[in-house]
Amino acid sequence: MACQSGSFRDWKRKAVGSSPDPSPRSCELVPPLGYGSRNIGSHGDTGHLEYLLLHTNPLSISQNSKTISKDPTEFSCAVEEYIEAAREVACEVLELVAEGLWITDKLALSRHIRDAQSDSVLRLNYYPASSDPSMVVPNNSIGFGEHSDPQILTVLRSNDVCGLEISTHDGLWIPVPPDPDEFFVMVGDSLQALTNGRLRSVRHRAVTNRSKSRMSVIYFGAPAPNSWIRPLPILLPPHQQPLYKPFTWAQYKEAANSLALRHTRLDLFKAPDAPLLLSASP
Ligand SMILES: O=C(O)CCC(=O)C(=O)O
Numbered sequence: 001m002a003c004q005s006g007s008f009r010d011w012k013r014k015a016v017g018s019s020p021d022p023s024p025r026s027c028e029l030v031p032p033l034g035y036g037s038r039n040i041g042s043h044g045d046t047g048h049l050e051y052l053l054l055h056t057n058p059l060s061i062s063q064n065s066k067t068i069s070k071d072p073t074e075f076s077c078a079v080e081e082y083i084e085a086a087r088e089v090a091c092e093v094l095e096l097v098a099e100g101l102w103i104t105d106k107l108a109l110s111r112h113i114r115d116a117q118s119d120s121v122l123r124l125n126y127y128p129a130s131s132d133p134s135m136v137v138p139n140n141s142i143g144f145g146e147h148s149d150p151q152i153l154t155v156l157r158s159n160d161v162c163g164l165e166i167s168t169h170d171g172l173w174i175p176v177p178p179d180p181d182e183f184f185v186m187v188g189d190s191l192q193a194l195t196n197g198r199l200r201s202v203r204h205r206a207v208t209n210r211s212k213s214r215m216s217v218i219y220f221g222a223p224a225p226n227s228w229i230r231p232l233p234i235l236l237p238p239h240q241q242p243l244y245k246p247f248t249w250a251q252y253k254e255a256a257n258s259l260a261l262r263h264t265r266l267d268l269f270k271a272p273d274a275p276l277l278l279s280a281s282p
């Protein structure tokens with residue numbers, strides 16, 4: 001069935017309705033895909049949010065849509081259309097990055113997420129308006145704790161409510177002004193490894209708003225599980241050592257999932273004699 005194009009607002013409405021059920025039931029999907037609430041990962045990280053996590057594979061979307069939406073066809077069309085647009089943004093950005101780094105093969109980075117086996121995912125986060133005194137930082141509650149995204153590139157959109165914050169190298173948190181008509185692009189750990197640290201993954205977090213609920217839709221562009229991630233040879237002049245040992249995306253995912261969110265998970269793959277890269281974390 002052909003998908004009709006719709007705006008970001010339409011997409012959110014189709015995904016969870018204009019006011020999400022405050023106590024939705026489990027979508028009975030294989031973890032970690034599907035519906036989640038408060039718990040992020042399996043290491044005790046919690047936040048004030050509800051989310052849907054979907055694999056971007058069309059078959060997986062159409063199967064999962066049946067348990068998520070009352071109108072699975074409309075839902076999966078909207079999701080697939082959004083993913084296609086977000087993937088295009090991610091690939092264009094990665095091709096510009098390759099050009100900027102004088103990489104002769106312009107597709108060297110984007111090829112990973114164009115791969116039919118790409119393990120990219122889409123996350124829809126809903127942060128209810130709240131302030132829980134136990135998680136205050138200092139005026140708002142933690143919606144999604146500090147971390148860097150493990151994938152290659154993150155393409156994020158939100159409604160017009162602030163909440164996303166990024167950390168400077170010296171640990172200062174800077175709010176990102178919301179704009180529902182813009183994409184926000186963040187470097188993930190895998191891109192840091194592929195570029196041998198020329199690009200650094202962004203530490204970020206989301207805080208909740210006291211008076212307004214916030215929604216974000218995030219495309220995480222990832223390689224195929226068996227793809228090798230290693231510094232591109234062209235970014236390794238003879239005198240320069242690789243900062244990271246080669247790893248497959250499946251290995252990185254497993255390692256990343258073994259640690260809590262706040263850890264600098266890329267450190268697990270540091271090359272033994274790697275020169276010191278000043279940490280991006282506070
Ligand atoms: O919802 C947001 O603005 C950020 C969430 C986030 O960082 C994530 O889902 O990885």
Ligand SMILES: [Fe+2]
Pocket residue numbers: 147148149204
């Ligand atoms: Fe993130």
